[in-house]
Amino acid sequence: MEVRYFCDPDTGLPHFSRHGIESHEVDEVLWGPGEDLPAARNARMKLGQTSAGRYLQVVYVPDDDPRSV
Numbered sequence: 755m756e757v758r759y760f761c762d763p764d765t766g767l768p769h770f771s772r773h774g775i776e777s778h779e780v781d782e783v784l785w786g787p788g789e790d791l792p793a794a795r796n797a798r799m800k801l802g803q804t805s806a807g808r809y810l811q812v813v814y815v816p817d818d819d820p821r822s823v
Contacts, residue, residue: 756822757781770812779804783812784823 759768759777770780788802793813800812814823 755785757784758822775810779806779808779810780812783810784814 757780759770759780761768762772765772768777770777782804783800783802786802788800791799791801793799797813797815800814801809802812803809816823
């Protein structure tokens with residue numbers, strides 16, 4: 755599945771990087787076990803734990819293409 759990250763227009767970096775989170779951690783939460791809940795404005799929120807033990811809340815918007823978020 756393709757994952758596209760929201761990038762900060764000022765830095766060009768993914769938004770989560772400002773929180774000290776790396777892309778592999780986001781992927782671990784998105785594809786791992788955890789709770790997937792509705793969020794605001796057609797978004798979803800995935801709650802889960804990384805392999806390093808960090809608990810994260812990842813907000814994402816599903817694409818019309820089911821192979822992409």
